[in-house]
Structure formats: C-alpha cells, structure tokens
Amino acid sequence: MNNTVSPVRLLTQSPVTEGHFSAELEALSWQGISASHQAKTEQDVRLALAKRRLNIDDFTALISPAAEPFLFAMVTKSEQLTKQRFGNTISLFAPLYLSNTCANECTYCGFSMSNAIKRLTLNETQVKSEVTAIKAKGFDHLLLVTGETNKVSMPYFERMIPHIKPHFSQLSMEVQPLDAEQYKKLKTIGLDGVLVYQETYRRKTYLEHHLRGNKSDFNYRLDAPDRIGQAGIHKIGLGALLGLEDWRTDSIIMAHHLRHLQKRYWRSRFSVAFPRIRPCEGGIVPKSVISDRQLVQLIAAWRLFDADLEMSLSTRESPEFRDHAVRMGFTTMSAESKTQPGGYAEDAQTALEQFEISDERSVNDIAAMIQTQGREVIWKDWDPALSHCD
Numbered sequence: 001m002n003n004t005v006s007p008v009r010l011l012t013q014s015p016v017t018e019g020h021f022s023a024e025l026e027a028l029s030w031q032g033i034s035a036s037h038q039a040k041t042e043q044d045v046r047l048a049l050a051k052r053r054l055n056i057d058d059f060t061a062l063i064s065p066a067a068e069p070f071l072f073a074m075v076t077k078s079e080q081l082t083k084q085r086f087g088n089t090i091s092l093f094a095p096l097y098l099s100n101t102c103a104n105e106c107t108y109c110g111f112s113m114s115n116a117i118k119r120l121t122l123n124e125t126q127v128k129s130e131v132t133a134i135k136a137k138g139f140d141h142l143l144l145v146t147g148e149t150n151k152v153s154m155p156y157f158e159r160m161i162p163h164i165k166p167h168f169s170q171l172s173m174e175v176q177p178l179d180a181e182q183y184k185k186l187k188t189i190g191l192d193g194v195l196v197y198q199e200t201y202r203r204k205t206y207l208e209h210h211l212r213g214n215k216s217d218f219n220y221r222l223d224a225p226d227r228i229g230q231a232g233i234h235k236i237g238l239g240a241l242l243g244l245e246d247w248r249t250d251s252i253i254m255a256h257h258l259r260h261l262q263k264r265y266w267r268s269r270f271s272v273a274f275p276r277i278r279p280c281e282g283g284i285v286p287k288s289v290i291s292d293r294q295l296v297q298l299i300a301a302w303r304l305f306d307a308d309l310e311m312s313l314s315t316r317e318s319p320e321f322r323d324h325a326v327r328m329g330f331t332t333m334s335a336e337s338k339t340q341p342g343g344y345a346e347d348a349q350t351a352l353e354q355f356e357i358s359d360e361r362s363v364n365d366i367a368a369m370i371q372t373q374g375r376e377v378i379w380k381d382w383d384p385a386l387s388h389c390d
C-alpha cells in the first residue's frame with residue numbers, strides 16, 4: 001500500500017506474508033480507494049441496489065456520498081435480507097474483561113500503559129465470581145477481553161478457559177493476536193471465535209495511534225485473521241475503529257479483507273463490528289466523524305454486500321441509536337456490559353474502564369426493547385457439537 005511510515009517510533013515490524021492479507025494490501029492504494037468512493041454516481045448506486053450478489057465495487061457505491069439519498073431503500077432491503085437469513089432474532093452476549101493490564105500505548109484507549117489507572121488481572125476466584133454473575137443475567141455467549149501484555153497470554157488463557165467454558169455454549173475472545181499454533185491449542189480447550197480489529201488499514205495512521213508495544217506491529221495484527229482461519233476457529237471477527245481514518249476507505253479495505261478470508265477459510269463464519277471512538281481516559285478527537293445517518297448507511301451496505309455476515313452492535317452506541325438499529329441488519333448485541341475487570345461481581349469502578357458505556361440499560365430492559373421491536377432474543381445460537389456437521 002502506498003503509505004509512508006510515520007516517524008513516530010520504529011519498532012520491529014513483521015514482514016508481509018505471501019498468501020496472507022498483508023500481501024494483498026500491498027497492492028491496494030489508499031488514495032485510489034478514497035478517490036473511488038468519491039467518484040461513485042447515483043447510477044452506480046441504482047445498479048448495486050438492483051443486484052443479488054454484490055462485489056466490492058457495488059459496496060463502494062453503497063457507502064459513497066452518492067448513496068445518501070437511497071438510505072430508505074437500502075435499510076428496507078437490509079431488513080429483508082437479515083430476516084430471510086437469520087429469522088427474527090437477535091443474539092445477546094456479554095464481554096468479560098479479564099485484565100486491564102496493557103503494555104501498549106494506543107492513543108484512543110483508557111487501558112494504555114501510560115494512563116495512571118489501577119491495573120487488575122482477575123485470578124481464578126475472581127473469574128468464577130464474574131462467571132456466576134454473568135450467568136445469573138442469562139447470558140450463554142461470552143466474549144473474553146484483555147489488554148495486551150505478555151503477563152496475560154497463553155499460560156493465563158490456558159489456566160482460565162477451563163473454568164469458564166463449561167458455563168457457556170459459545171466462547172469468543174478479543175485479546176492480543178496470537179500464532180496459529182496457539183489458536184489451535186485454545187480451540188481444543190473450547191474457544192469458538194476470535195475477534196481482532198485492525199483499527200485502521202492505513203499503515204501511516206495506524207503507526208501514529210499505536211505508539212509503543214507489540215500492537216505497533218501492523219503486519220502481525222493484520223495477518224491474525226489468516227492465522228485464526230488456519231487454526232480452524234469457527235468464527236472470525238473483523239472491525240475498524242471508526243474515526244481514526246476516513247471511514248469509507250477503511251470499510252472498503254475491510255471488505256477486501258473479508259473476501260480474502262472467505263475464499264481461503266470457507267469453513268469459518270465471519271462477523272464485523274462498527275465501533276465508533278468513545279471518550280476514555282487520555283482520549284482523542286476523531287479525525288473522521290461518522291454521523292448516525294452514515295453509520296446506518298454503512299450497516300445497510302454491509303448487509304447488502306453479504307447476507308450471511310454476522311453483524312454486532314455494542315453498548316458504545318446510545319440507547320436511542322440501538323433501539324432504531326435493532327431491525328436494520330444486526331444479528332448480535334452486547335447488553336449491560338462492564339468494561340472493567342471485576343465489573344459484574346463487584347461494585348462498579350469506572351476508573352478501571354476501557355471506555356465509557358453509552359447504553360447502560362439492564363439486560364432485561366434490552367431484551368424487552370428487542371421484543372418490542374418484533375424480534376426474538378436468542379441466548380444460545382451455537383453448540384460445539386454443531387462443528388461436527390461441517
């Protein structure tokens with residue numbers, strides 16, 4: 001990719017790996033893709049809307065400024081496709097923050113190593129308390145989240161997962177990127193899904209926001225979904241942190257990333273998420289603000305691009321937005337999330353939070369809202385026994 005590396009810091013960078021997305025990204029031009037969405041016309045949008053199978057050029061048209069007058073038609077079609085493929089359902093999950101210790105410096109995150117906050121890594125007793133508190137709320141799908149540090153890595157995951165997995169039918173994680181062999185090992189003890197968000201696909205901007213620590217290795221993170229696919233993990237999650245860069249260009253490159261993975265790891269399911277930058281300790285002002293209306297356009301465009309894609313909506317978004325978004329194309333939502341370790345079983349300690357939650361309603365209130373919107377809440381949509389049907 002035609003990006004100049006920022007002089008902010010020079011740490012070891014993993015090489016491009018042939019056959020992985022890092023090699024494909026080399027051939028994509030950020031400037032060329034930026035120009036492509038600006039050049040789309042209403043005619044391009046009409047053609048994309050009329051198609052059954054959309055390519056990346058069609059997706060580009062649907063997220064372009066030219067598609068803004070077509071929002072109603074896009075959302076209507078997105079609702080229909082989601083209903084056909086996933087029925088009338090929304091699956092709920094809870095994030096379990098195991099640790100806020102982190103050896104990285106990310107400009108947008110409250111867990112950054114230089115932020116003077118209290119650090120906590122849950123021990124086995126604390127993990128069991130969290131599991132009990134989360135189960136009491138009815139959740140059966142859990143997302144494990146940690147900061148990124150060598151102190152909270154494979155030995156810790158191998159110790160904790162056996163205490164957690166027996167209580168949940170679906171276990172995903174959002175932790176530091178690992179090697180394929182490590183993912184394979186975690187799969188044998190119950191890991192079903194891994195989310196690794198690239199934050200931004202523009203190398204220059206990525207390096208400006210990831211100042212210290214292993215996360216500043218752009219290619220190693222970028223190729224993590226390939227390693228997850230090679231390990232045969234059931235679900236792979238992609239995401240860009242909307243606001244770090246031009247959201248349209250990042251989304252188009254993420255569409256390339258998705259197609260690259262789908263061609264190679266066709267036994268896996270894929271999900272995408274749409275986190276927008278939220279206030280946090282040491283937070284930053286977004287470079288590219290995506291409005292509510294544009295976020296709706298982006299969500300509908302993803303659904304039209306890929307009817308099988310799981311799409312997840314977090315409590316970063318406001319109750320008003322989530323209430324309206326429920327029917328648009330989402331398949332999965334978090335509810336009553338605590339973004340600090342120990343947040344479910346112990347009293348809230350907001351100084352430990354990764355970011356501020358916007359939708360603070362209880363899981364019962366969220367479930368009631370989903371039902372009011374004519375949707376059914378699903379607590380369990382996956383069982384490891386189903387993997388034998390592949």
Ligand code: SF4
Binds near residue numbers: 106110
């Ligand atoms: S975004 Fe992740 S890696 Fe970066 S500081 Fe926060 S927890 Fe650490």
